[in-house]
Amino acid sequence: MSADRRRFLVSCSALALAPALALAQQNPQREALLREVTRGAALRIGRVLVDTPTLADNGHSVPLRIAVDSPMTAADHVRRITILAERNPRPVVASYALGPYSGRGEIVTRIRVADIQDIIAVAELSDGSFWMGSAHVIVTELACLEG
Amino acid sequence: MLARVQVPAQARRGDVFPIRIAIQHSMETGYRPDNFGRRIPKNVINTLTCRYNGVEVFRAEMGSGVSANPQLQFYLRAENSGELVFDWVDDSGQRGSERAPITVTA
Amino acid sequence: MLTLSAVAAEAPRPQPKSGIEYAGGDVRALQADDFGNPGMLWVARGEKLWSAPAGRSGKSCAGCHRDAPTTMKGVATRYPRRDVGGGELLNLEGRINQCREQRQGADVLRYESEELLALTAYVAHQSRGMPVNVEINDANRVNFERGRDTYYRRQGQMNLACTHCHEQNAGRKLLADTISEGHGNAYPVYRLEWQSAGSLHRRLRACFFGVRAEQPAAGSAELVDLELYLASRARGLQVETPGVRR
Numbered sequence: 001m002s003a004d005r006r007r008f009l010v011s012c013s014a015l016a017l018a019p020a021l022a023l024a025q026q027n028p029q030r031e032a033l034l035r036e037v038t039r040g041a042a043l044r045i046g047r048v049l050v051d052t053p054t055l056a057d058n059g060h061s062v063p064l065r066i067a068v069d070s071p072m073t074a075a076d077h078v079r080r081i082t083i084l085a086e087r088n089p090r091p092v093v094a095s096y097a098l099g100p101y102s103g104r105g106e107i108v109t110r111i112r113v114a115d116i117q118d119i120i121a122v123a124e125l126s127d128g129s130f131w132m133g134s135a136h137v138i139v140t141e142l143a144c145l146e147g
Numbered sequence: 148m149l150a151r152v153q154v155p156a157q158a159r160r161g162d163v164f165p166i167r168i169a170i171q172h173s174m175e176t177g178y179r180p181d182n183f184g185r186r187i188p189k190n191v192i193n194t195l196t197c198r199y200n201g202v203e204v205f206r207a208e209m210g211s212g213v214s215a216n217p218q219l220q221f222y223l224r225a226e227n228s229g230e231l232v233f234d235w236v237d238d239s240g241q242r243g244s245e246r247a248p249i250t251v252t253a
Numbered sequence: 254m255l256t257l258s259a260v261a262a263e264a265p266r267p268q269p270k271s272g273i274e275y276a277g278g279d280v281r282a283l284q285a286d287d288f289g290n291p292g293m294l295w296v297a298r299g300e301k302l303w304s305a306p307a308g309r310s311g312k313s314c315a316g317c318h319r320d321a322p323t324t325m326k327g328v329a330t331r332y333p334r335r336d337v338g339g340g341e342l343l344n345l346e347g348r349i350n351q352c353r354e355q356r357q358g359a360d361v362l363r364y365e366s367e368e369l370l371a372l373t374a375y376v377a378h379q380s381r382g383m384p385v386n387v388e389i390n391d392a393n394r395v396n397f398e399r400g401r402d403t404y405y406r407r408q409g410q411m412n413l414a415c416t417h418c419h420e421q422n423a424g425r426k427l428l429a430d431t432i433s434e435g436h437g438n439a440y441p442v443y444r445l446e447w448q449s450a451g452s453l454h455r456r457l458r459a460c461f462f463g464v465r466a467e468q469p470a471a472g473s474a475e476l477v478d479l480e481l482y483l484a485s486r487a488r489g490l491q492v493e494t495p496g497v498r499r
Contacts, residue, residue: 053278060448093209107221
């Protein structure tokens with residue numbers, strides 16, 4: 001993937017402790033969607049890299065890499081990664097169960113993007129904490145609801 | 148269901164290696180009309196698992212937001228030699244399976 | 254009277270560029286990724302079908318043609334082609350169906366069927382990396398000229414010919430897309446928009462639809478003649494099957 005078309009959410013930066021709730025309050029739909037994943041637990045921004053093109057060639061097949069900053073040991077690992085696309089007709093795109101045997105908290109796949117939006121990844125860690133990252137994707141050819 | 152799996156033939160114990168899988172499946176969203184304007188019913192691969200010598204080490208739950216002809220890359224830590232078994236099922240109940248051997252050296 | 258066709262035929266053409274060079278980074282990366290390229294799923298299916306018994310004869314392609322990577326190497330670079338003894342101009346799909354019908358006693362495969370896409374992709378894939386090298390000779394010159402006439406003929410409600418986009422405006426934008434030169438060297442291709450592999454005729458028919466012209470049937474002589482003309486324009490470009498396009 002060419003670097004100039006990527007937007008990376010910087011993990012473990014100054015944003016790390018900004019509560020996602022403050023942002024979500026501007027968007028009750030997003031808050032409800034995130035709550036569905038976290039079951040009400042606190043959600044923090046950081047540690048989750050969402051690597052996807054800023055401008056997708058075609059919304060039917062958008063490459064996506066989610067990488068969680070985690071040692072993936074028995075004591076400290078990623079339990080689950082959930083991908084959300086709030087403007088898709090079905091916002092919960094996929095969910096992956098990982099564990100210490102995974103070695104890396106990373107998933108690469110291709111998803112459908114039905115409208116210009118943020119693609120959000122939520123990681124559930126073994127200590128019960130939840131972290132999220134996101135990336136904004138522009139699509140000109142829309143998946144799902146058009147063609 | 149036609150599928151392709153990429154697993155290294157060999158790995159050193161403790162090394163983390165990538166696994167890739169690609170499955171031919173339309174991942175029908177349920178929103179597409181056929182040539183007569185009728186909705187084609189939703190039918191996606193909803194669950195995919197990977198078992199390493201019988202132990203489940205990966206599970207993916209997928210919806211219609213996953214692209215057609217889904218492809219996935221995830222990682223595993225090499226433990227013992229043996230077999231990786233991939234199983235998946237779609238909304239209509241159709242199942243698919245692939246297996247790949249792996250040799251783990253000390 | 255100097256027709257558009259005759260004038261265009263005289264002008265020397267610059268080196269052709271494959272559609273992949275007009276594609277974005279992701280599409281290029283996906284095509285180059287032999288595992289991730291979704292078109293390879295059809296090639297894999299084609300490999301299975303190659304050895305599967307077909308029709309009343311119970312013969313497989315392999316039964317006569319043996320090992321495809323050896324015997325099919327270079328074949329796609331020379332198609333569409335007419336048999337030495339005469340007969341119609343055939344593209345790869347037409348040849349596969351001719352074999353099935355006449356030599357395997359099997360039903361012809363429909364365009365865009367899983368099987369025909371798979372077998373066509375598998376055969377063309379054996380020429381991947383080789384330059385398109387179709388020959389225009391006395392046997393197919395009439396087809397070539399008919400194809401060329403189609404290429405330069407205005408049609409449809411929009412009254413456009415292939416040349417208006419693919420020769421005169423290649424590299425420029427059309428809606429959110431970049432117009433390519435319209436070569437067929439990567440077909441059958443996995444098109445992200447189709448969410449599937451598809452034939453060159455599917456793509457050509459989409460273009461006819463795009464200018465609001467009547468669409469010739471897939472496999473029709475008009476489209477095979479056009480395919481021959483397009484192959485002559487693509488000479489020198491590498492076969493890329495299975496290509497990936499938007």
